[in-house]
Amino acid sequence: MGITSLYFLIFLFIAFAGYYILPLKIRWMFLLVVSIVYIGLSANLILLLYPVITIGITWFCANRIEIIRESAKKDDEQRRCKMHICLAVIFDVGVLFVLKYANMGIYTYNAVAGRIIRGFESTEPLRFLVPMGLSFYTLSIIGYVFDVYYGIAKAEKNYFKLLLFGTYFPLLVSGPIVRYKETGIQLTKEHRFDYKNLTYGAQRILWGFFKVLVVSERLSVVVNTIFDDPDTYNGMYIVIAAFGFTLQLYSNFSGSMDIVLGISKIFGIELPENFRQPFFSETIQEFWQRWHITLGSWLRDYIMYPVLRTNTFSRIKDRLKTKYGKKKANHMTTYLAMLILWFIAGLWHGGAWKYVWGVGLLQGIYIIVGEIIKNSRNNKKDSDKTAGRYLVLFKRLRTFVLISVSFVFFRADSLTQGFAFGGKLFKRWSIVTGEAGKIGLSSVDWMIMIVSLLVMLIVSILQQKTDITERLAKTNIVLRWCILFAGIFAVIILGNYGPGYDAAEFIYQGF
């Protein structure tokens, strides 16, 4: 059941009505039931066993850690706590690895062994049914057990409350990755009906629908047409496909986030923002602080900082300090930790080397090179305001281009295809004529897509300056409703959905 489907809207309406009809105290239980029903309707209900068991072990370990901390015996407290966090993490990560990365290992082994050994017989990939939102809930519950370990969060005594944290249905679609001390606690709080939450949430959902159905689905036609027909499209079309996919990914992923955050708002739950106008970033580093924010902050807090605090890293830093000095040693160890972070970031996106490179190591390299350049020159501030504006624009465009290049690997079928696709950029910069020249869309569709992208741009500019929802709420009701009805019917009329279209799937849904 896709969240842009009519069935989902009906499901959501029933969930909303049921939630506010029931007594305050049991509303969170209803949310858990709704989430289980959602899993049952969207996938095989048996897959619920994965989060049930994984969260069960995490719940047990987190509570054990807290009990050990609170007990009188302090002699081997650290060791026992470590043992329990290791158990939880190994189990959680183990499930993730087996389900998502076992085949990556098999494919890599087949590829390498096939080149070395003559007559090598390939190993068959394993076939698993992967539970919904596996990558998202796994990271969320690992974060939870770490927070308990570090004393940032209290261990949840009620298993079902933690189960809701892991299976809360909007989060299963495509995140965001949430923290227990922020979101988990909210889920089980007693939320009273709030008209403002309902209207703001519904508006956010509408905006998400617009991004996904009107913009992303049209862009996907252009991108797929070019990627699927490499013989026809070269040169300029590669640029269109690369830029198009970046915009498609943004409208799709941020659109799904708008829907997810809007749904939660209706239930009185505030989820963390995952996007903050990423295309206004002047550097790649800034881009990743505005794009998939919750993944970036999770990796920073639970991978990079702990890695930097390890004994191994301390020893490396000490050695480098003696050779290159304190400042450089600090930089070098940070860069190394960054590469580890980005390797894991790439791996998180999927069990394929194209992700490890495209949304992983390449991003790390971009950032490290950017840092080195920044550190090696004097930062002169432009006194001329106009020159400053152009410079900002140039930097934003540069970031967009670099990101688009890396996202080609995300879209490509494999790492090899990603490089091959890049190579086509330098072939035949001629214009394709005839029907193929329209790249899968009619003239009207092109017009709709361009206007819709402009609307998104204007909204993004306004979002930089003000809270649009608040501003809209303060406008005259007639104007406000006209805008809302225009939005609703733009989605209904211009959206790509229904018979003849593939169901709108979220690119991050499979993660």
Place this chain on the structure above:
Amino acid sequence: MNLMNKKEAAKIIIFLAIFIFLFISVSYIMRTNGDTKDRFAGFYAEERDSIDVLMIGSSTVATSFCSPYMWNRYGFTSYPMSSNSQRPKAIKYVIEEGLHYQSPQLIVIEMRTFIADDNELAKDEGHIRETVDNMKYSLRRIRAINALTEEFDDKWPFYLDIIKYHSNIGVLAKPAEWKKFDFSVKDKKKGFQIFTNRETFRLETTDTYSEERVAIPDNQEEVLRDLLKYLKEKDIEALFVVSPRASLEDYDKMMNYCQDIVEDEGFEFLNLNYKYDEMGFDYRYDIEDGAHTNVWGALKCSDYLGKYIVDNYSIDREYSKKVIKDWDDSYDLFMQMYNEIKEE
């Protein structure tokens, strides 16, 4: 349970009411434009209880029987609620729809599609949509959809047809389609569809009369019997007709079979294929494409049917001046078009 205040509740209700109104209006506008849409929209726009005879069936109803002409010659109003390849199974629901807006004294049912296997017709979404997607949103329409879409798992694109038609952006550029947002635009030809070709289809007159009987598909016989039962239960006066067409193998034998069933239940059956001599119908010049009559053939069919109705049924109604003027205008328009066609 904590409730919202009255002002908030009022806002939600008003917002939803406006949304529903706009949604339905936009849905009607976005439906594929064409003769069938015009015909059905025109039906809904007719004054309530002003139609004497409802004619139901496939496309041939609209091409064979000219309502303005029958009005002028025989003094009764009639309207075709026909759509291309209308499934016999749909007839009952179209009658229900017609009876909701009009109180006809006679229902004319064209029999042609009863010879086709319903399983085949059911697979074609277009045959279903031609009927239900030209009806107004109502519970009757939902019942019709439930009955006609047994082959389709997902019925929502039928219930809410904008799911299907929202990409018909082209109709938004047609002001005439916007006017159909509330189905209040009359069809000046009163649903009649004019075919003008009398040159390309040449069929030598052949007497297709047969005494033999060939059974129609079982599923259609079941539909026919169910329809007859419905008409009897509701005490609806009905006349079953077969409009002229180029002969198909076993066509008239199947119609003979239908005639027996219909007449056994006490309804009249009129096979115009057997009346060509009386009608002066010339298969060489009065047929458009083998399956439909052209305007010359239509006038002969209308003449015959009109006379048959006034001779055999008691059609009496007082019409308002507005209705009389409206129908007179329609006849004038038809004659103007007809004369232009003749001149050409």
